[in-house]
Amino acid sequence: MPTVWVLGAGQLGAMLKQAAYPLALDVVPIEPDSEHLPDIADHDIVTVEREQWPDTAVTRHLSSQVGFMNADIFGKIADRFHQKTMLDTLGINTAPWRSVELDTKAEALHAELGPDVLLKRREGGYDGKGQYWLYEDQGDEVPSDWQGTGIAEKKIPFNEELSLVGARDKDGNKVFYPLTLNLHSNGILMASVAPLARVAHLQPMAESMLSKIMDSANYIGVMAMECFRVGEQLIVNELAPRVHNSGHWTQAGACVSQFEMHLRAVSGLPIKAPEVRGQSVMINLIGVERELSWMEVPSSQSYWYGKDVRPGRKLGHININHPQKKAVQLALSTLRKQLPDNYNDVFDWVDKELKRI
Incomplete structure (x- = not known):
């Protein structure tokens, strides 16, 4: 059986390793900042426990392998602009959204998306991080550090x-x-x-x-x-x-x-x-x-x-x-x-x- 290398060594990588024993698979999670480049065989598999990773010698090494699974999808999903574009192209329901450009104004976002607008960083952000609310009744403006770095979504009154x-x-x-x-x-x-x-x-x-x-x-x-x-x-x-x-x-x-x-x-x-x-x-x-x-x-x-x-x-x-x-x-x-x-x-x-x- 091939070795399965996991880009990322957090709890998800650890639980993948635990699940591997009944399958007789060897799963090896790798820290992105590791100083050791693993020796990966041509028939080995590389998967991930995260959709984003820093640019390091190890991540470049892992992502360049023949056995790196789903290499083309991570850029589309890790970047919310590309993820939303993909969903729209496929005709799958998602919250109405707009890209936040360098010249985007809050007034324009409210006109298109409503009084409450959620800004999300295009990349990064999880567990509530990388988000910022714009409220029309409070006169909020798009912060300068969000210009060209995020998307804006309509607030969804979900059940x-x-x-x-x-x-x-x-x-x-x-x-x-x-x-x-x-x-x-x-x-x-x-x-x-x-x-x-x-x-x-x-x-x-x-x-x-x-x-x-x-x-x-x-x-x-x-x-x-x-x-x-x-x-x-x-x-x-x-x-x-x-x-x-x-x-x-x-x-x-x-x-x-x-x-x-x-x-x-x-x-x-x-x-x-x-x-x-x-x-x-x-x-x-x-x-x-x-x-x-x-x-x-x-x-x-x-x-x-x-x-x-x-x-x-x-x-x-x-x-x-x-x-x-x-x-x-x-x-x-x-x-x-x-x-x-x-x-x-x-x-x-x-x-x-x-x-x-």
Whole structure:
């Protein structure tokens, strides 16, 4: 079997490595600023855990390999201008937008996009970073450092945020996980719930949209599509050409996790429709100290990334899964007591959504 090299050595790379053992694959995450250039064989595979990376000797070396998967797609998706252009070209719903040029004025953006306009950096920006709101009633102007560096989007009055994680192999075969409901706070994913019977009727629409995106790029591997639900329509917010935080629940809740599915696809192993196991909830651990008591929560798996604790930083996650919803709710009530008070709103949201299922 080939070695699978991963550009990036964060938590996603670590979880890809963990998922590789049952497949007899050797997965090697590589730090972009490493001083050592790995010896990559012609039949080896290079994949990523991030859609952007700094220009270093290692990243140039990895991205120049014959086995570098999806090389043509990263520039289109990492740059929001090209990502939005691609979605428009494919006829896929996304928020109305305009490029922020050197001479773009707030007045013109409001005239086209409405009173509340969200600026997003063309490149970079995640977990709520790289964004700036323009409010017409406050007389906001486009900041000088945003001129020529961003896009502007119309504010979407959405009902809720959903995501779809799918995978495609080299022959064009595709599989999908159920739509996942997500809660964000200040742009950071706090919790995910899947599956949800009440949004199952939107699954064909979501699969059709993501299929068109992956097929148009001849994409191989796992891709995530974040959407706003507006009534009975889905509007694409962001794409991620990699495994994704909103798919972490699949580690406990599906017969093949998103990490194993990605490795199967890029290495040429068979992909299969992921059988879903019971009810899943994922809680992100943001800016909190580690507690060993998390390991005692019933029906759960805890993941700790080994990072230094900082406010707003993703440090781990806990997956809760059980065939019976009551068991999931019991685990959540136990976990609520072990996390800071600022998580009360998160648990209230999850509790409300589980009661709606």
